[in-house]
Amino acid sequence: MRTRTRKGTILMRLRKITVTLATAAAAMVSTLTLAPAATAAPVDGAGAGASAVIHPIEVQGTAPSATVWDNCIHGQACVFQNSNGGGLLWVVPSAGSFKLSNYDMNNRISAVWNRSGGTMTLYDGSDFSNSLGQFGAYGPPINVPTGINDRASSLTLY
Structure with a gap:
């Protein structure tokens, strides 16, 4: 029979722990489902196909204290179908x-x-002509003025 030294016993236990941890880590990784990375929709003039179109979503408050403005998060530029951030919401996908x-x-x-x-x-023309108004970076949520309400046909974000 072989006699184990204290150092040999410790090394053997460390190998066993390492193998156990590696097996557990592999099992955890195999159970994860990773979502594909989000991709920005191409600019309209750059050949955006139907699959690249990001359509608006319907937003509604669920409680008296809830506001639909909350669906637009920091870093996004959002446009809403109705005043006070209601109706359809479209998040501009990129600059x-x-x-x-x-x-x-x-x-x-x-x-x-x-x-x-x-x-x-915002522009009245679909060809980015006739500017209706500009909305600066990190501005407040606002209802558009009556004169430009429901008139925008194109939009730039730069």
Whole structure:
């Protein structure tokens, strides 16, 4: 029979612990489901296909104290179908130029909240002509003025 030294016994136990930890880590990794990384929609003029279109979502408050403005998080530029941040919400996917008809928001913007670092500009023309107004970086949530309500056909964020 072989006699084990104290050092040999300790090394053997450390190997056993290492193997146990590696097995447990492998089991944990195999059970994780990783979501694919989000990709920004291409700018309209850059060949955006139907699969790249990010459509608006319907938002509603669920309690008297809830506000739909809360669906626009810091760092995003958001436009809303109804005043006070209600109705459909569309989050501008990235900096760029966007024809609102591609996102089901043509002539439907009544409120904006630009929580991004860029300047958002709304245009009456779908070709980015006839500026309706600009909304600066990290501005407050606002209802658009009556004169431009439901008139925007395109938008830039730079």
